[in-house]
Amino acid sequence: MNYRLSTLFGLGASAILTVLILVGSRNLQNFDSALFGYTVASVIAFGALIFRYALWLQRPATRTYWKRGWQIYLKREKFVQNTGIAAKTFAGNILAQSFILKRGFKRWLMHFLIMWGCIISAMITFPLVFGWVHFELEGDIGYRAYLFGFPLQLMQGRSITAWLTFHALDITAIMVLVGCGIAIHRRLHDRGAIALQQFLLDFVPHLMLIAISVSGLMLTASSLWFDGYMYHFIALTHQATVIMTLFYLPFGKLFHIVQRPASLGVELYRKRSPEMQQAECPRCRTEFSAQIWVDDLNKVIEKLGFDYTLPDGTKLQDHCPQCKRIMRGISYANLPDVNEPVFLGVRAEESKEEVQTKDNV
Numbered sequence: 434m435n436y437r438l439s440t441l442f443g444l445g446a447s448a449i450l451t452v453l454i455l456v457g458s459r460n461l462q463n464f465d466s467a468l469f470g471y472t473v474a475s476v477i478a479f480g481a482l483i484f485r486y487a488l489w490l491q492r493p494a495t496r497t498y499w500k501r502g503w504q505i506y507l508k509r510e511k512f513v514q515n516t517g518i519a520a521k522t523f524a525g526n527i528l529a530q531s532f533i534l535k536r537g538f539k540r541w542l543m544h545f546l547i548m549w550g551c552i553i554s555a556m557i558t559f560p561l562v563f564g565w566v567h568f569e570l571e572g573d574i575g576y577r578a579y580l581f582g583f584p585l586q587l588m589q590g591r592s593i594t595a596w597l598t599f600h601a602l603d604i605t606a607i608m609v610l611v612g613c614g615i616a617i618h619r620r621l622h623d624r625g626a627i628a629l630q631q632f633l634l635d636f637v638p639h640l641m642l643i644a645i646s647v648s649g650l651m652l653t654a655s656s657l658w659f660d661g662y663m664y665h666f667i668a669l670t671h672q673a674t675v676i677m678t679l680f681y682l683p684f685g686k687l688f689h690i691v692q693r694p695a696s697l698g699v700e701l702y703r704k705r706s707p708e709m710q711q712a713e714c715p716r717c718r719t720e721f722s723a724q725i726w727v728d729d730l731n732k733v734i735e736k737l738g739f740d741y742t743l744p745d746g747t748k749l750q751d752h753c754p755q756c757k758r759i760m761r762g763i764s765y766a767n768l769p770d771v772n773e774p775v776f777l778g779v780r781a782e783e784s785k786e787e788v789q790t791k792d793n794v
């Protein structure tokens with residue numbers, strides 16, 4: 434792993450965001466100094482996110498499929514068609530999350546509410562915090578929003594648009610709370626989930642999102658119904674929970690937010706592979722996958738330090754899925770003794786000896 438390169442990418446990303454904040458807020462003219470804490474945390478978290486992403490891209494599997502995805506996408510003669518496939522996959526798998534729908538409607542609803550609640554909140558809060566968007570009172574009843582210092586359309590203070598604009602975060606907070614409620618309910622009742630889940634990985638993200646949403650709603654309640662009672666303290670709590678989540682983002686479960694969209698490249702690779710030269714299974718002689726796909730898999734497995742070479746010199750991954758299953762079955766069926774398992778021709782005792790020899794070396 435090249436930590437130095439990843440660090441440089443991270444620092445570069447933080448520097449670029451800082452410049453964008455300076456430029457977008459018109460040299461801090463539209464920047465609210467009360468939001469300085471949020472800004473510093475966002476700049477650091479963004480750098481950390483890019484650092485982690487750069488590290489992740491160096492992993493053999495990620496690097497291979499990432500590069501291949503771009504290579505296939507940028508092919509000049511198929512560019513328009515590829516853009517169509519990528520846009521369709523993006524709409525179905527990333528925006529609508531249809532692949533989660535296959536696991537059940539409640540799971541889909543849970544994720545849809547959390548994801549869109551968080552995305553819309555981020556689209557509102559980050560530009561406000563960075564001074565890219567600000568509002569000014571105009572006349573007696575109107576507000577005008579400014580984007581990067583440029584005026585947008587005037588909003589009547591009592592219009593539905595203004596109400597939705599100023600309460601958008603309350604709506605997204607409710608979306609996130611309902612989504613997290615469904616997720617926690619499932620995690621407390623689904624036996625499959627109970628068997629596998631871990632507190633840090635599967636509960637902490639929801640608890641953080643709940644803390645942010647509840648403290649946000651308390652801000653609204655404080656200003657609407659309690660004359661701003663404890664507003665400053667609640668604002669600090671909101672800030673603390675947001676900052677903790679921003680710092681957790683690159684190193685915890687929520688990293689999948691930026692990691693998952695890379696599957697677009699793999700999906701394109703899969704869809705394009707029937708047109709490529711096909712690999713033939715050495716056992717049953719059927720064509721089962723693109724040769725380039727099998728070669729990539731072999732390269733990744735080798736880089737990871739695994740070796741699945743069979744006694745006849747071929748590799749396990751050169752075979753089609755059906756033959757792999759049959760070979761595994763035959764291998765189990767030929768076990769001479771249940772106490773002495775053999776996998777792909779290697780006895781457990783032999784492999785133990787091998788490990789011991791390697792350890793001694």
Ligand code: HEM
Nearest residue numbers: 526527533536540547548551552616638639689690693694
């Ligand atoms: C702002 C964006 C997002 C947020 C806040 C978010 C948040 C979450 C959370 C909290 C969970 C855990 C749910 C549980 O308890 O099981 C989860 C699961 C998951 N997320 Fe995301 N996510 C986001 C974006 C994405 C994207 C873009 C993808 C992929 C395209 C994705 C794919 C998944 C999948 C596959 C699961 C497992 C769902 C299941 O158990 O069926 N997420 N996400």
Ligand code: HEM
Nearest residue numbers: 471551554558562602603605606646649650652653668675
């Ligand atoms: C799940 C994500 C989030 C939700 C659901 C959420 C929710 C809320 C809500 C409901 C409010 C009160 C709005 C009002 O008074 O009308 C609020 C205020 C605020 N939020 Fe968030 N928020 C989220 C994330 C963030 C993030 C990521 C930031 C910063 C980067 C942020 C910064 C703020 C700020 C600066 C305020 C105004 C508080 C003040 O007066 O000091 N929020 N939020």
